[in-house]
Amino acid sequence: MSRALLVTALVVVLAACAAPGSAPAAPAAVPVPTAGPAAPPGTFVVPAGATIVIDPGHDGGNGRAAAAIARPVPDGRGGTKPCNTTGASTADGYPEHAFTWAVSQRLADLLRARGYRVVLTRPDDAGVGPCVDERGAAGARAGAAAVLSVHADGAPAAGHGFHVLYSAPPLNPAQRGPARALADAAVTAMRGAGFTPATYIGRDGLDPRADIAGLNLATVPTVLVECANLRNPADAALARSPEGQQRFAAALAASIG
Numbered sequence: 001m002s003r004a005l006l007v008t009a010l011v012v013v014l015a016a017c018a019a020p021g022s023a024p025a026a027p028a029a030v031p032v033p034t035a036g037p038a039a040p041p042g043t044f045v046v047p048a049g050a051t052i053v054i055d056p057g058h059d060g061g062n063g064r065a066a067a068a069i070a071r072p073v074p075d076g077r078g079g080t081k082p083c084n085t086t087g088a089s090t091a092d093g094y095p096e097h098a099f100t101w102a103v104s105q106r107l108a109d110l111l112r113a114r115g116y117r118v119v120l121t122r123p124d125d126a127g128v129g130p131c132v133d134e135r136g137a138a139g140a141r142a143g144a145a146a147v148l149s150v151h152a153d154g155a156p157a158a159g160h161g162f163h164v165l166y167s168a169p170p171l172n173p174a175q176r177g178p179a180r181a182l183a184d185a186a187v188t189a190m191r192g193a194g195f196t197p198a199t200y201i202g203r204d205g206l207d208p209r210a211d212i213a214g215l216n217l218a219t220v221p222t223v224l225v226e227c228a229n230l231r232n233p234a235d236a237a238l239a240r241s242p243e244g245q246q247r248f249a250a251a252l253a254a255s256i257g
């Protein structure tokens with residue numbers, strides 16, 4: 001296109017934009033809370049200064065508190081679930097609770113460095129619980145914009161990779177759209193960090209679930225990320241290494257924009 005034509009075309013476009021009252025009414029702008037001009041594409045947008053709850057799965061004391069963690073609590077869909085479980089472990093005994101605690105500490109550091117207020121659902125890796133219904137309520141209690149629940153799976157050894165759980169069918173407005181958006185953001189971030197969607201469960205890294213009390217009871221956008229399969233040797237090596245833990249934490253942090 002010649003310069004003269006280009007200028008003419010621009011003038012026409014500008015004139016069209018400026019024409020008063022002649023254009024058909026534009027549709028009303030619909031607020032999209034999960035997208036903003038400054039956020040990287042595919043992230044779940046949380047404003048700086050807002051609160052994010054990190055929920056490190058299980059707890060280091062659960063193994064010696066069988067009765068306490070077996071106590072039935074509401075599952076959010078009319079039934080009950082055990083208060084908590086001991087979680088998975090690698091073939092040589094590295095426990096899921098230690099993994100989730102390590103990744104959650106690193107994730108908290110990364111998010112705090114970006115100006116977020118971070119609340120964890122447990123203060124250390126030596127206690128019992130909290131129960132899954134308390135974890136499900138933690139986001140609302142903290143006034144959180146998002147909740148990231150950190151886990152690792154204990155599936156048959158041949159399978160590997162991550163999957164992101166969200167409540168489905170949804171039970172409230174936060175679950176109806178925002179939780180799915182957060183799940184999509186987590187999948188995008190995990191894939192972007194080089195992690196493989198699970199080869200043995202879910203679809204393309206997403207795992208809609210009705211049986212997770214902590215997701216059913218959540219009234220703010222909440223996902224549960226099974227970062228890896230601890231029974232798979234390659235995933236286990238990654239999960240127990242400080243470098244791997246930092247990669248998981250960085251990927252989860254990158255899901256928040």
Ligand SMILES: [Zn+2]
Binds near residue numbers: 058151
């Ligand atoms: Zn778990």
